[in-house]
Each structure stands twice: as C-alpha cells, then as structure tokens.
Amino acid sequence: MNGTADVEAHGPELEERLDPSSAAALLEQTRASAHRAFQVGTPTLALVRAVVVLVIYGILWISVRGQHPYKGPTGPALVAVIGVLGAAVLVTVVLLGRSLAGVSGRSLQRRRAMGLLLVAGYAAVFMVEGAMAHAGVGDGTAYGTWAASGPLLVVGALAGAYAAMQEDWTLCGVGACLMLLGGAATFAGPVGVWETVAFGGFGIFVAQAAVQSWLNRR
C-alpha cells in the first residue's frame, strides 16, 4: 500500500475489542481531534483576521483623518497596508497548509475556485472605483465610502454563500455581518467609514473566534 513495511503486530492486540461506553468515548474523542486537525476556519485564523482588519482599516483611517478636502488614503498608508496584507496572506497560507496537509480531493478544488472568485471580486471593486473617479464622482465616494465598503460586500457575499453550501453557519453569519457592516458603514461618510469598518470588522472576527472556540469545546 505504501512502501514495503511489514505488519508488525498480529493477532489479538490488533483486533482488541472495546466495551460500548469506551467505544463511544473513543469515537467522540477521535471525531473532535480530527475536526480540530482538519479545521480550516480556526479561532486563531479568525483572530488573525480581526487584527488584520483593525490594523489595515485603522492605518487607512488615520491617513485620511483631517483631510480637507477629502483625497483618499495616502501613498505611505497604502504601502503599509500592502505590507500587512502580505504578512496576513503568509500567516493564512501557513495555518491552512497545516490543516490541509495530506488532504486532496474536491474540497481543494472548491477552495481554489473560491480564491479565484475573491480575486475577481476585489478586481471588480477597484474597477468600479476607477470608473467612479473617471466619471467625476467625488473622491469621498470613490476613494472613501466605496473603497472601504466595496471589499466587505464582495467578501461577505462570497464567504456567506460558500459557507451556506458547506453548512458552516458560523462563517455564514460572519458573511452576513460583513455585508451589513459594509452597507451600514457608508452612513459614516468618507472618513468615518474606515473607522467604522476597522472596529466593526474587528468585533465580527473576534466574535467568530469566540463562537468557534466554544463550538470546539462542546
């Protein structure tokens, strides 16, 4: 089957039976352990997302605070955001790689498709932003409210739909909350939208981590 290893145990020890209550305990212990080992949406990953949203949107909020007239996030702020995003992607890849090591099959294809859809979604948000600027829509809308809330609408819709198909109701709730946050934050205006999303997104992902931890302990 794999290599040429010989069978190292024969007989009774290989066929040791369990009493029903020990079997039930072993079954539940193994299920919980395997669930944690394969879990993609770990509480740690949710906390990483919480910090990333807070830092990225916080940096952008600080960079636009006090702008009169509003011009949008500054160059240095965007460079810092790219750096944080890069680090976040690296941490995510490492954590996912640990969970999904040795796993192959259809779920991997679904995750790849999801990744491509996310990239397409982000590209669409930036295209709309460019089109808004080109059409003469004010900087406050193109580089403020839309730039801050657009990604949340895309991520929330995609994550929520994917989670619904997987019957992952925690992530489904996160998707719905992100979309609602994206919509509601636009009322805060071009400067306030960044602050609202920073703290709102942080709260949503911390709540996700708490729910996942609680579910894992059950």
Added chain:
Amino acid sequence: MSVEALDPLIHVPARLRIVVTLAELDDGDALSFSRLQEMIGLTPGNLITHLRKLEDADYLATTKTGNGGSSQTSVALTHLGRAALGSYKAALTRLLGGL
C-alpha cells in the same frame, strides 16, 4: 441488544479511529497515508493491515499517485464506509441507551 450488533470491522480501536478520522473529511476528499499515520499513531505495518481489512469490505478506497520515491498513497472513505459508520453510531447509541 448486544455488542454483537456492532460492526466487527469498525468495532476495533484502531479501525474505529481510522474510519472516524476519514469521516471528518469532506465527501470526495482523501487523506495521505503519512498524515493518517501521524494522526492515528500506528506503525506503517499495522496501519496497512487495518486499511486492507477496511478496503476489502469496500469501506475505503486507496489511490496511489506518482512513481518510485515520489509516490503517495491516499485513503478515502467510500459511501459504503460512511454508511457503515452511521449504522455503527446508531447501534452504539441504541446499545448505550439500553444499558
């Protein structure tokens, strides 16, 4: 109802752990032999023996990809294996409820 009602192929600690671990994967997914071994903690020889028994009963399927040193064996639970685990759980629940 007695312990005899429990599927003897699954009602062995090592095989119970193998089947339950593989059942935690999404339907249609497979796990490499090496990761399964790491998770179950059996020697390669013992793991192969248990996997063969489960494979003979069509509870799981193994796939080998690549050649020579780069070859990898993946193990996946079949629909029959998932159904057998479901029946095992139901029988276990009934048995414990009746105690």
